[in-house]
Amino acid sequence: MDFLRSSASTFVAARAAASAGDPRRAAILYASLASDPEANRFVGERALGQAILAGDMPLALRLARAQPGETLGVDARMLLAADALRSGKGAALVERGLPTELRFLEPFLKAWTLAERGRWRDGVAVLDAIGRDNMLAGLAPEHKALILLAAGRTSEAKPLLEPAIAAARGRSNRLRIAFAAGLAAKGERDAGMALLGGRDVTLHNAAASLAAERRPRPLITTAAQGLSELLTALVLNLDEDEEPALPLALTQVARFADPANEQAVLLLGVLLERSGRFDDAIMLQRTLAERSPFIDEARDGEIRTLLAAGRKDEALARAKAFVAEDGQQPSDWLRLGDVLDAMKRHEEAAVAYGGAVQVMAAGAAGPEPWTVHLLRGAALEQAGKWPQAESALELAYRMAPENPTVLNYLGYARLERGEKLAEAEAMIAEASRRAPNDASITDSLGWAQFKRGKVTEAIATLQRAAAAEPGLSEIHEHLGDALYTAGRKYEARFAWAAALVSAEDDVSARVSAKIGAGLTPATAAP
Template sequence: MDFLRSGAATFVAARAAADAGDARRAAMLYASLAAADPGDRSMARRALSQAIVGGDMPLALRLIGQQPAAGLPVEAQLLRISQYLQTRSSAKTEYPQQIAFMAPLVGAWILAERRRWKEAVRLLDGVAADAPLAGLVPEQKALILLAAGRSSEAQPFIQPALAAARGRSNRLRIAFATGLAAAGEREAGLTLLTGRDSTLRAAASTLAAERRPRPLIATATQGYSELLTALAVSLDGEEGRSLALSLAQVARYADPRSEQAALLTALLLDRSWRGADALSILRSIPDSSPFAGEMRDAEMRVLLGADRQEEALARARAFVASNDKQAGDWLRLGDVLDAMGRHGEAAAAYDSAVSALQSGGAGPELWSVHLLRGAALEQAGMWPQAESALELAYRLAPENPTVLNYLGYARLERGQKLDEAEALIAEASRRAPDDASITDSLGWAQYKRGKLSQAILTLQRAAAADPAQAEINEHLGDALYAAGRKYEARFAWNAALVTAEDDVATRIAAKIAGGLSPATAAP
């Protein structure tokens, strides 16, 4: 009876730790339950899954050794392969049915590591076009061939691999560029790193300075880590987030030097309400890394998401102080200040980012920074200066839908240059017909210009595309009420009230209660 009571308390504590995001503690508690009752496989499985999610691979591997291989969850099976590649403790590894699709790609890396690259490529050639990992075959061929020094054979696979890279484009560009340089084609490698992107610029600088570059991904464990990272990226949705985090943790275990795996793990930890663990990983990346800028961006998101604004501001200022020539650091500072409601200071930071870019620094297109500066100035109540910044963004990017919409809508709200405002928004909508926010702007412009029937149709289209956006539903309700369709208007306002906040929610509630009036009309 005492064991049952203590076991129940331990189980409750384990569940609470897991719910709180403390996966390591949950794993240890579940493991103690599994040790006390070896016949209860469910506790062992819980312990194993939590250990992998928490990155406690020594515990996870110990638990794997205590369980039948056939009953292991997918993430544990993948961890076993990683251990095999690191230790080669047995003649071969096993691929249960759940992960059989991994066999040819892992096998190709094992062959490549033994300098049997021709056999490795042939093995990849055998992957069916409809296989789960078929989309990764071009990048795997390119990486294996570059590791073997066969740059000419690798070249045809590089662009198809980059086209399918999703969020790993920078990582693959750097890996391909380094591989080309290691094979004696430094200029070809540097060509892959051209552009304004700060990560690629940093990588190009490092590569140009290296006397004897070596391939970034050249071993079976490194290749396997890249495979798992790609899988984790593809699974990063609400339903697959837990498995994605497990795969990212195994990828880090397979290749502890992979900054891409570290960044992905940190982002997934933060989305799993484990911001402290995410920050620990992010801050372990050295400032000399090409991915330092991406790590800093991620750190700001974690801190702001946790409402640690003052800490975010201190870190952003420290980044600027370390090198005030980096546009990215000024942009991060501006974003933090803007999030804190200090819009005038944010605009000044964005202005410094403009100066850094005009001096030849890496970073986004200049128009986008002028747009940010204009938006901050508008929020600060400095409309004449904001309009100048927005007009400059428009001159630099006259076909960009975001710029067209923002400038047009800002003028519409102020009742200025209404013909031009509507024309700008209409052009934005033509260029981005599926953007619900831009469609809403067009409908609101039509409403402001007295085109009521047309406005209702446009706003209904916007609401159908994004039914959760409060601003769209409020606009639709106002237009319907003005057309005498009061029941439908209240239905739209009630939909808006579901996601509306603060003063907007108060205004909508007043309309639901008393109808539309000049005092309750949307701006």
Template sequence: MRYLRSLPLSGLLALALAAPAGAAPSSLGSLYIHARAAEAAGDVREANAGFSALMAQDPANAEIVTHAYRQALSAGDMTLAIRAAHLLDGQPAMPSDARVLLVLEQVKARDWAKAHDATEKLAQDRVFGFLAPYCRAWIAVGSGSGDPIALVEGARGMPLASPYYPQQRALLLIALGRSQEAAGSLGPQAAAQLPASVKGPEHGLSPLLVEVAADFARQQYIPVGMIMARMATYAAPDNDPGWLVLAELLHRMQRSDLALIALNHIAPGGELGANARILRIALLNDDGQHEAALADALAAVKPASAGSDDWGRVGDLQLILSHPAEAAAAYAKALALAEAAHAPPDVLWPILLQQGGALDLAGDWPAAKAALERAYAMAPDQPTVLNQVGYSEIEHRENVDRASAMIAKASNLRPDDPAITDSLGWVLYLQGKAGEAVPLLERAAAGEPGEAAINEHLGDAYWTIGRAYEARYAWRAALLTAEDKDKARLTAKIDTGLDKATAAP
């Protein structure tokens, strides 16, 4: 099976359970069903409204209030989240992160006495207590009472807190008007990232929460990281890094809808504008909005500063939209820019593979073959290259012996790759060895059960060895995910069986 790179994709699971618009459930049970159904359907506004009504009717129900708190945080309804946090305050069910939110609420309100009390409660928490020394220091900055630098020293001896100490101490120094001292306390690279000023305590705590969010994400605690990033943006809504981290984590949680909303907070012309645009393109594509994603990608290549990666994204989206000629042209521009920048071979050969695949789909096999051969010359031991070049030649029934050897080598280098295993099986099938091909194609289908090409190959092999029932089952599986251009061929095979006209290409 050929290699064609695509944008990062993830699926948003949408459930059908939802109450009619405008319905007004009166009982607690029906309110709960309505809120959960809206939550499952991704209707953030309706879900938040439902949980708000539930809390009003039964504020002592810790299970409902906790669920409302989590839903509100994920959706960014911080008013509802704070209401829920206050209802949970003092209860065993109170989430640890709610302690952080209550501190931030008082810091933003400039109520330093309440902020101090909330911080002392946070200090007792086993999960997020390590944030307390930083909160104390920033409260001292805001209130003008106490020595922030002395207070932040409490973080140095705490294993969980100490990694954040250098940045936090530097930001505190800046807030106190000691910018030169702040820069001198860090290495040149870190010092260059420091802001010119810190507007207030919440703008000092927000970068801390962004770093904490990133650390949780690196440890694969994605939901916890998302909550910390959400709190960072609550503390300082103009903190672009916070919104970018939040969007990335929501994307990883398969909440592209909420991630797109988060990206809207990042200024297009700001330092992170390009990063936000790249993620936005992936999110739109992920959400099935391929035309919108392509429009954004095309807008990104209009400036003269557009790079190879920008044109590569255009090519990827043109392929997804079945525009192979346009994709090939985009890859040609990506390749030219990469070569002009003296990019190494491991950057060039993936572009050449994409260009070759697009040219082949566009009907220009000679140009496709030239691009693929260039990729092979650059990376003769790369399994992906061996498989793509070999499979393409097999499709065109050229150099079958050399192509077979390439695919066999690719399989030896990467035996568990379903695409390569499919190619190996398909070569055997085309050589008249359908019986030997079937186990390989079965293994490939088990590894990639949703891949149409693999299932079609398996169906053709099954039919050839007389297993008609299993062949139709495989073709039906292929039909589920097949491209439009392949559906008529698959349908004909399912109806009447395999013949020369309906054989897989």
């Protein structure tokens, strides 16, 4: 009975730790039960899953090896494969054959293990033979290029680089940096540097680092590193609405397979934040070295996590520290502006965005200038400084007259103030033509039509916006106002009720008043 009471207590504590977002403690507690002969397989599986989620790979490997192979989940099988590759046992792993759940990885791992043994031609042939039914078939050119670069076959790799980058989604910077390093390592530094051009701060950092390296080395040369890239790409292609446990586990395995994969670190930080493990995310984001090309992305992630955790004062202190530490970087000023804007300190945010403008004017690398002027104009407009805001927004418009975001923001700001209505409607209509699937812009167009007295046309446009983005309260409020004006008061109250679901406090009060007493000049949306 004492054992049963002790086991039950430990089990409850383990479940509580897992629910509280502490998988490390949960794994240890589950493992203490799993090691007891009276504990069942279910507890062992839970311990293994929690250990992987926590990134405690020594514990996870011990637990995985103690369980029958056929009972292991995909995450544990991936971990064992990664361990085999890191241990130099990749060839035996591939010859033995991967479990059915991992069969889609087999040609990639076979190609890499062949390349590791100097048989790069055979590895490339394996990749060329991958069928379209393989869920990762689109990554074959990328891995072919990486294997060719590792083998020093730069002329054969070059035609594959741009198509691979174009297909990389959120990994394009990672691939550009890896390809550039591979080219530079074989004496083609200029070709590598050409892949790192443009305004992107991560690529700018990578270019500076590559230029300073006396003996560049390829970043991805082993089967374990190849698996890490595959898993990172796989996670990025998963549905964002999926339960985060599997993507988190696979990313932990990707990081284990290649601890130097900074893309995996950044992705892991995002997934930890999404799982509510804010402290773990922040600690991880702070592990990147100051000289890392991805340091700005890590800092962005840290600030985003602090804000998501409601730690706004800490986020502000960190953002200010980044500016003080390296105030010549536009990214630091932009980050500070974003924090201040999130705190509704809009006028101070505008000053910070102005700091980014100044350092960019002095030659520092940064985003397209119109984006910074748009941010500054938006902050000034929120601060009630309309003349200054309009000036900044017009400057952004002159720099990017065809950009739908600029067209929409300037047009809508004028619409709200009843200024230059015909011009405002024309700008928003052009924005909608250029971005027809953007629900916010469709909403702006419908509201412009309403303001111009085209009520029937406005209702149709606003209904289209609401169907495309049912979670935006502003759209539903606009639709309710238009319906009420058209005499469709019953439908208007349904629209206003939908607006209440996600409305902020000030909007909620206005919408509630309309539901109770109907639309009046005092309660009309601006």
